[in-house]
Amino acid sequence: MLRILGRAASINVRKVLWACAEMNIGFEREDWGAGFKPTALPEFLALNPNAMVPVIQDGDFTLWESNSIIRYLATRDGQSALYPAEARARARVDQWIDWQASDLNRSWSYAFMSLVRQSPAHQDGQALAAGLAQWSNYMQILDQQLEATGAYVAGDAFSLADIPIGLSVHRWFATPFAHPPLPAVTAYYERLSERPGFRLHGRNGTP
Structure with a gap:
């Protein structure tokens, strides 16, 4: 049985939980992290020197970093529909997974800490405005991509890339501020909401 270490409210833990739901992978989860x-x-x-969740243990194999974990699980279970074996198709999925981690994820940091976490250290009005502008810019890039595909982030079928991107989209809508209109992102959000795994681990009230 796969062992997942991390609190269910963590956006990165939820990537792994949603991936398990999509792939019908059984698991046991232990609460680690803030409040636990x-x-x-x-x-x-000893499992993760970075002191971050999630961590998985698959028998005698231990792995950390949420995007690496979901890639591992898809590869382990031969989930070619989610994570294609063909080089170009896989690279397209990886491109959007990495974009979420390196660009989109960083853009929301200040705004999320200010508006959702209500962090006293993140209440500078100018910094918040700059953060929201940067976040909105990346979300417009996503909107253009979704308008081009007409369906999912890496193409016309749901893929592994939609898990981190979908959770990022939920955080966008769950953060209280005046959102610019992004019709393709809105339609994508509703499309993802038809998936039981997203309803359970994504659109579940947790930003």
């Missing part, structure tokens, strides 16, 4: 067992404990650091 601290990741600074030696027993956790």
